[in-house]
Amino acid sequence: MLAATYRRYGPPDVIRIEEVARPRPKAGEVLVHVRASTVTSGDVRMRAFKGAGIFWLPMRLLFGVFRPRNPIPGMEFAGTVVEIGKGVTRFRVGDAVFGMKIGGANAEFLTIRENAAIAAKPEALTFEAAAATPFGALSALDFLRDFVRIKPGQRILIHGASGAVGVFAVQLAKHFGAHVTAVCSTTNCDLVAALGADRVIAYTDVDYTQGPDIFDAILDTVGVTSFSRCKRVLAQTGRHVFVVQTLIQLLQAIWTSMRPGKRVVVGFSGGDSMDDLLLIKSLIDSGKIKPVTDRTYRLQEIAEAHRFVDTGRKRGAVVVSIGSP
Ligand SMILES: NC(=O)c1ccc[n+]([C@@H]2O[C@H](COP(=O)([O-])OP(=O)(O)OC[C@H]3O[C@@H](n4cnc5c(N)ncnc54)[C@H](OP(=O)(O)O)[C@@H]3O)[C@@H](O)[C@H]2O)c1
Structure with a gap:
């Protein structure tokens, strides 16, 4: 099969298109033809292995010390099940699916455990739109639910x-009943308003940290x-939640967790929950949330996409x- 590969860390040029062996599904796995x-x-x-900060060593141990352990990049996929391993009960050959797996999705085929983050593709979505969903949706869900601890009526x-x-995050926070103030560049204000934000601030025009509004949570x-x-x-018991964190924020998170009042919270999203993906699918099916897609590239142009x-x-x-x- 054709696959994008990277055999060392570095700039987009390290990515190649190669002919590699098509994976075979083991027991409990399905083989997906990625569309x-x-x-x-x-x-x-x-x-690039940039921005890992304090997590450099654990990340390097996880993903490969000297070179990427899995040479095929890509996390999100949508496609069709073409083969099932022994004992698979959730899927049949021909099912249209979407999902997320850390590594291996930028290829014509991938294998994934049937009880991992894979679900039937929402019927209303194209393969492209379905593939554009799991990373952002599962991360936003994890952060809002587990780290913001979002509640109806909260001002976030x-x-x-x-991004x-x-x-x-904007759409899910609205779904959970929060009052959402969204911050982005001027160019993207219309897009974000259309996603249902109650208020949109262009950070180039307004410095909300100097304004009169108080928030129960800030999700950066x-x-x-x-x-x-x-x-x-931030409100008296407000949470400042960082999706991307530095050592300073980690120390602030530890320090503020030991005292009452405003807190810094840092977190991590695994993005591998089948139940969470099923929840995302049901919200898409009921029209509550939808993906946003930017440019589309062919597999052969993937270095350009990077x-x-x-x-x-x-x-x-x-x-x-x-x-x-
Ligand atoms: N901890 C975890 O488990 C976890 C999970 C998922 C993602 N992440 C990390 O979270 C970050 C965001 O992920 P993403 O996929 O949403 O990224 P993304 O899609 O690349 O986000 C890009 C957005 O960032 C905005 N932006 C860029 N520079 C900015 C600036 N100086 N000030 C304000 N906004 C700026 C841009 O919006 P404008 O052009 O409108 O400014 C753009 O739309 C990434 O670093 C990712 O690695 C972490």
Whole structure:
């Protein structure tokens, strides 16, 4: 099969298109013919091995010390089940599916455990739109539910509302009954307003840290806010949640957890829950949330897709369309 590969960490040029062996499903696994995948912010981070910060060593041990352990990048996929392993009961050959697996999705075929983050593709979505969903949606769900601890009526500010995590964070926070203030660049204000945000602030025009509004939670999906600046606009027991964190925020999280009052919270999203993906699917099926797609590239153009994601300016997800073998 054709697959994107990277055999060392580095710039987008390290990515090649290669002919590699098609994987075979083991017991409990399905083989998916991938029709669409994506290049996420996580994929470019893993490729470049930049921004791991304090997690450099554990990440390197996990993903490969000297070179990537899994040479095929890509996390999100949508496609068709073409073979099932022994004992598989959730899927049949021919099922249209979507899901997430850390590594291996930028290829014509992938194997995945049937009880991992894989579910029937929402009927209303194309393969491209379905592939553009799991990374942002599962991360946003994890952060809102487990780290923000979102409740109806809560006032939440989402900084980085136009990115892959942000577009789902805005929609899910609205679904959970919060009052959402979304922050993004001027260019993306219309997009974010259309996702249902109650208020949209362009960070280039307005400094909300100096404004009168108070928030029960601030969710920073980009890693550009600081607790010292935002403290003033956080409610007395407000949470400042970082999707991307540095050593300072980790120390602040430990320090603020030991005392009453405003807290810094850092977290991690595994993105591997079948139940969470089923919840996301049901919210898409009922029209409560939808993916946002930016540019679409062919598999052969994937290095170009990495270059674009490296700019840090994508809106929602960047799709990789994978034709028939
Ligand atoms: N901890 C975890 O488990 C976890 C899980 C998922 C993601 N992440 C990390 O979270 C980050 C966000 O992920 P993502 O996929 O949503 O990224 P993304 O799609 O690449 O987000 C890009 C967005 O960031 C905004 N942005 C760029 N520079 C900015 C700045 N200086 N100030 C404010 N906004 C800025 C841009 O919006 P504008 O152009 O509108 O400014 C753009 O829409 C990534 O670093 C990713 O690795 C961590």
